[in-house]
Amino acid sequence: MTITTQSLIRWSGPAVIIAGLSYALVGVFHPPNIVASVTTPLWMVVHVLAMTTSIFGLVGLSGLYARQAEKTGWLGLAGYVLLSLWLALILGFTFVEVFILPPLATAAPAFVAGWLGMFNGTSSTLDLGSLPTVWTITGPLYILGGLLFGIATFRARILPRWAGVLLAVGAAMGPVAALLPLDLQPKVAVPVGFALIWLGYSLWSERRTKSVAPATHAADVSGLTPAPAV
Numbered sequence: 001m002t003i004t005t006q007s008l009i010r011w012s013g014p015a016v017i018i019a020g021l022s023y024a025l026v027g028v029f030h031p032p033n034i035v036a037s038v039t040t041p042l043w044m045v046v047h048v049l050a051m052t053t054s055i056f057g058l059v060g061l062s063g064l065y066a067r068q069a070e071k072t073g074w075l076g077l078a079g080y081v082l083l084s085l086w087l088a089l090i091l092g093f094t095f096v097e098v099f100i101l102p103p104l105a106t107a108a109p110a111f112v113a114g115w116l117g118m119f120n121g122t123s124s125t126l127d128l129g130s131l132p133t134v135w136t137i138t139g140p141l142y143i144l145g146g147l148l149f150g151i152a153t154f155r156a157r158i159l160p161r162w163a164g165v166l167l168a169v170g171a172a173m174g175p176v177a178a179l180l181p182l183d184l185q186p187k188v189a190v191p192v193g194f195a196l197i198w199l200g201y202s203l204w205s206e207r208r209t210k211s212v213a214p215a216t217h218a219a220d221v222s223g224l225t226p227a228p229a230v
Helices: 002-029 041-099 101-107 109-120 131-156 161-172 174-179 185-222
Strands: none
Touching (some): 002 041, 002 185, 041 101, 101 109, 109 131, 131 161, 131 174, 131 185
8 A cells, every 4th residue: 555655646746747737728728618619729739638637637636635645634635525526527528528529510510509608608509418517516626626625735734835825726716717708717727727737846856856865875875985894
């Protein structure tokens, strides 16, 4: 179990960096949620990055939590569970947006418009079942998960505290997106992306420092001149 946990923590640093960078790029370059955007190369690139965020985020977030689990308590656990569930649900939605929506943009534009209506708040003529409800749930999961995990990171004093603050504040800014124009709403995700990059780099550099220190110590010891025999 110790070896498994150490391996998870070691690999989670780069995973969180990749997830944070991908999420920040999604926020910067996300095209408007309209049917005309679905067939563009930018749509494909951005949503592949969104899938990358979910996949690497699930791995990296587990390492972040494992590293500070003893100090974060129930607050960290709650934030970890909520954010993990958010990433898992987002992965399902982005899978559809990468592999299903582009071919349907010309064959069934009404379905595509109804799907995008979940994101931009427009009404749909199609019954999408429980999907709009599931999408609505992702908002509280993201906001509460990021807020709780950020606060827990700040209180744990293991990873950079201000990275935890940035994560909490960035997640709490989620509702602000509803007040912005459609083309600016994804930009709200950028602070959370930077927070993840910061946390991931800190975790990676921490593990790297610990692995280099024993090797340096061994080299110093091997370089000592043996004491002469008496």
